[in-house]
Amino acid sequence: MPLLFLNEKSWGRTCDKARAEAAMADFVDVVRAVADEDRSGTSLVSEVELKSLDIADGYPVGKWIGGSPKNHVRWQRLLALRNRAPVRSVYPTPDADDHLEYRYEDATVVGMGAAHFMDGVAVSLPVAPSWSTSSVTLDRRELVELEDGSQEFEHEAVEVRHVSAVPHVDEHRSWMRRSALARAATGRQIWEHKEDLYPHLQFLPRTEAQLSDLDPRWVVPVRRCLERLDAAAADWDAAVAPEPEWRSRVTPEGETRKRVCRFEDVDGEWRTFHLHARFTPGAGRIHFRPVGEENRIRVAHVGRKIRPDL
Incomplete structure (x- = not known):
């Protein structure tokens, strides 16, 4: 409630x-x-x-x-x-x-x-x-x-x-x-019920630990951010547009930072997830990439801004 x-x-x-x-x-x-x-x-x-x-x-x-x-x-x-x-x-x-x-x-x-x-x-x-x-x-x-x-x-x-x-x-x-789960109170709840909460998003395995250990201050902001990404993906037709129409501020990383946004994808290939949405307090980031062949968004990182030495 x-x-x-x-x-x-x-x-x-x-x-x-x-x-x-x-x-x-x-x-x-x-x-x-x-x-x-x-x-x-x-x-x-x-x-x-x-x-x-x-x-x-x-x-x-x-x-x-x-x-x-x-x-x-x-x-x-x-x-x-x-x-x-x-x-x-x-x-x-x-x-x-x-x-x-x-x-x-x-x-x-x-x-x-x-x-x-x-x-x-x-x-x-x-x-x-x-x-x-x-x-x-x-x-x-x-x-x-x-x-x-x-x-x-x-x-x-x-x-x-x-x-x-x-x-x-x-x-x-x-x-x-x-369901009360739609207002998940912890990052772990977000992970455990992600398929029901965000049917148009996919998550790399590495995000399980990030969500499970999510700062309590970030639960609601992350939940809101994911909801907006899911809504954008739900309305997306990859045959018409290369990207969804974003419901929140989404920006790409500059060329010099793209190298820190490479992650092992679900098929074992390393790909760049340089598109990101922001959440606060602090420099919170959700990194992802649109997967046109599936009309889905694949999330690779949920947490602090990625630093080059991480």
Whole structure:
């Protein structure tokens, strides 16, 4: 079950008590609708504990709970779910997103950014029209290492899954019902279920050790990168184009570095796998080559940038 990340920007807004009451009722319904897919596996993740939040400006959760028996029942329904805080408590390592910043309307967003980074779902209190949508576009700012070793920030518009009303949950229900393995939590899980997760990718035997020992900070970024490569391969017709239409940034190695990208292929021949996609934090690389006769992509390296002495 994906994690539900609370959009902190939807709380503590200025609105009247009646609107706040209705929004909380809707919020509980939405969270429980998600939980109905997997009650034991659903967690609501927030930067601070729910009981510390203000539903609206000057209207704290505690006051809402005591406002009526119905509100107390709704609160008990929320308490049936695990509330985890702060957001980084669910990261593979506390510093896993130190290279990233997510912004919405020029303001940093913690919860929605975490939902994208951890491949989860953002959930908002429906107090403003901005949150009446099943996806939200964020500006993702990422510190990446360039081929010459220097670093720079790259900007990218990304879509995060979002719910604030039960119909939004219905839009994401098929995704939520996918096997938990589709959200593999370790590199070893990626390796063991690679045929199911990435049917259009092939992996050299050497990548088993690399994935099995994958840095926990890299599991989600590698998973995302492989998903994009698989999607590109799925739409590729080698008779029409020599390469797939890439869904992420893919670049070739320069001539002087191609020699460090030669690996023994599945047939025993040594070939150059100089095309690569990048992932962060750090200088993460996935090296591969398109195999036109099979309309597949063959992966040879998953790990740090290959150095000439390795």
